[in-house]
Amino acid sequence: MTSWFPQPAASEITPPQVFAQRRRLLQQMAAGAAGASLATWAARDALAAATPAADKLAALPGVPSKVPGAQVQATPTPYADASSYNNFYEFGYDKQDPARYAGAMPTRPWTVRVEGLVQKPGVWALEDLLKLSPMEERLYRLRCVEGWSMVIPWEGYSLSRLLERVQPLGSAKFVEFVTQTDAQHMPGLRHGGLDWPYTEGLRLDEAMHPLTLLAFGMYGHVLPNQNGAPVRLVVPWKYGFKSAKSVVAIRVLEQMPTTAWVKAAPHEYGFYANVNPNVPHRRWSQASERTIGQGGLFAPKRKTELFNGYAEQVGQLYAGMDLKRYY
Ligand code: MTE
Numbered sequence: 001m002t003s004w005f006p007q008p009a010a011s012e013i014t015p016p017q018v019f020a021q022r023r024r025l026l027q028q029m030a031a032g033a034a035g036a037s038l039a040t041w042a043a044r045d046a047l048a049a050a051t052p053a054a055d056k057l058a059a060l061p062g063v064p065s066k067v068p069g070a071q072v073q074a075t076p077t078p079y080a081d082a083s084s085y086n087n088f089y090e091f092g093y094d095k096q097d098p099a100r101y102a103g104a105m106p107t108r109p110w111t112v113r114v115e116g117l118v119q120k121p122g123v124w125a126l127e128d129l130l131k132l133s134p135m136e137e138r139l140y141r142l143r144c145v146e147g148w149s150m151v152i153p154w155e156g157y158s159l160s161r162l163l164e165r166v167q168p169l170g171s172a173k174f175v176e177f178v179t180q181t182d183a184q185h186m187p188g189l190r191h192g193g194l195d196w197p198y199t200e201g202l203r204l205d206e207a208m209h210p211l212t213l214l215a216f217g218m219y220g221h222v223l224p225n226q227n228g229a230p231v232r233l234v235v236p237w238k239y240g241f242k243s244a245k246s247v248v249a250i251r252v253l254e255q256m257p258t259t260a261w262v263k264a265a266p267h268e269y270g271f272y273a274n275v276n277p278n279v280p281h282r283r284w285s286q287a288s289e290r291t292i293g294q295g296g297l298f299a300p301k302r303k304t305e306l307f308n309g310y311a312e313q314v315g316q317l318y319a320g321m322d323l324k325r326y327y
Contacts (some may be wrong), residue, residue, distance in 0.1 A: 012213075021192030022264050027095045031283045032146030036267050051084045051099050057224060060217035061323045062137035062155040064255035067210045068312040069236075070138040070241075072290075077150040081293035085275055086226045087144065088245055089193055090179075090186040097188070098226035105185040113183050114198050116252035130216060133157040137220070138213060143275045144240040149289045154234055155217030160208045168169045168204060168252050175207040176200070176257040178249035188261075200244040201257040201271065202235065211236055211313055226274065237310040239273045270327040273321040274318065275308035 088098035101178065110126040129226050135155050143149040163175070179198045189196050206212060213234040216223060223229040228245025235242045241261055251257075261269035268282045277287040288301040307314050318326075 022194065025093060025193035026265055026268070031148055032095075032144075032148075033281070042047070051080060052224075054079045054083075054219040054221040054224075057221040058093050059220060060135060060155045060222045061218070061220050062135035063145060065136035065138045067136070067158065069211055069310050070136070070140070072139050072141050072151060072309060074139070074151045075294070076139065076142065076153055076219075077214060077291070077293040082218065082256065083092045083224045083227060084150050085292055087146075088188075088226055088228070088241065088303070088320060089197070090181070090198065090246075091189075092188045093193070094268065100223075101185075102225035102229075103184065105180070105182055105225050105229075105247075107225060107314040110230050111247040112231060112247055114252075116165045117172040118252050119169065121166065124162075125296070129162070129214075129231060131196070133161040140213070140236040141235055141308055142234065142236065142240050142243065143289055143304065145269075145273075145281060145286070146211070147284070147286075147289055148292050149302075149308075150292045150302075153220070154213055154215040154219050156213045156215035156234070158210045159212045159233065160210060162214060162250070163252075165202075166252070168176075171254050172252045173204055174185055174253045174254055174256050175202050175204055176251040177202075177244040178251065179244050180246040180248050185322065193264075194262075195263050197248075197318050198244060198260045200233070200242050201259050202242070203256075204252070205317055206314075209314060209317065210233055211310060222227075237307040237314045239275055241269070242273050269309045272318075272326045274323065274327075275304060276306055276323055276327070277304040278306070280326055 026177045084099045085095045086098040087095070088102060091098045093103040112124045113128060114124060134157065136157055137153050137155055139151060140155050141149055141151050178201045181189060202212065215232050215234045216230065218227060221302045223232065231247050232245040233243050233247060246258070256271060260272060262271055280286055288305055289304050290301050292301065305311070
């Protein structure tokens with residue numbers, strides 16, 4: 001990848017023990033891409049059965065969204081699967097770790113700092129964010145780089161509502177998302193792996209696209225902690241890792257930020273991370289996916305679609321760009 005910013009090799013900037021943990025994390029991702037083992041699947045089923053149902057959490061209904069593309073024509077993944085098979089590395093490497101450990105993380109009080117190149121920087125209390133715009137329900141497919149996907153009814157509103165409020169300056173080009181680091185409640189932080197906090201980024205026009213969702217709930221209830229409570233991003237046309245969970249700060253910038261995954265493995269993870277079956281990951285194909293909760297390990301895979309099926313809505317953002325180069 002030709003990056004727009006200087007990029008030392010990860011080994012040059014990282015202490016050896018953290019570098020070793022990072023390799024383990026990347027191997028774990030590769031194992032996910034190779035397909036979950038039967039043992040993992042069985043453990044997931046047991047955890048799904050033990051995970052509290054959505055109706056144990058506060059209700060957060062939304063009106064069906066009218067944003068074009070906000071409703072995929074697909075059956076939602078069962079809640080038990082969507083809340084027990086997660087990536088949230090701050091809680092550990094295993095898919096079950098977030099459901100096991102995230103419940104202890106306090107999510108109230110919670111604030112989100114909005115800063116950088118904006119007319120109106122400030123600290124938003126969660127309660128004020130919840131009131132900023134009517135809650136919409138959107139059925140989005142989330143495609144993970146590991147080769148699986150889920151279809152989830154999210155409750156939230158377009159991130160653009162918040163960005164419009166804080167008024168980005170003319171020089172603003174990118175938005176960075178910074179997520180929670182709570183050493184007391186996040187056992188994964190002790191293992192290294194990524195350069196915490198987990199950060200992600202979007203170009204400003206991507207962040208302003210109506211499909212980019214600031215999500216507070218799923219399945220009509222507030223988010224369970226393992227899915228990124230109390231507030232997360234969902235960018236449905238990009239690989240799941242762009243959808244930063246448990247966001248604590250949003251920074252509007254002029255320069256492209258270096259995201260946690262780009263820092264960890266710049267040759268494997270790019271800034272754009274648009275779902276694209278024609279651009280393989282360095283170590284595996286991205287042409288098909290297994291839909292979690294539909295038919296188990298032996299169900300036929302579905303073909304992955306360009307921009308995860310949202311090409312009509314977002315293709316224009318990348319007109320003229322070489323998607324193999326800007327992956
Ligand atoms: N956000 C944080 N803070 N930490 C993470 O490890 N994992 C990402 C993304 N957001 C992650 C994160 C990855 S790799 C994926 S696939 C999605 O969250 C998974 O979201 P889900 O658990 O709701 O399916």
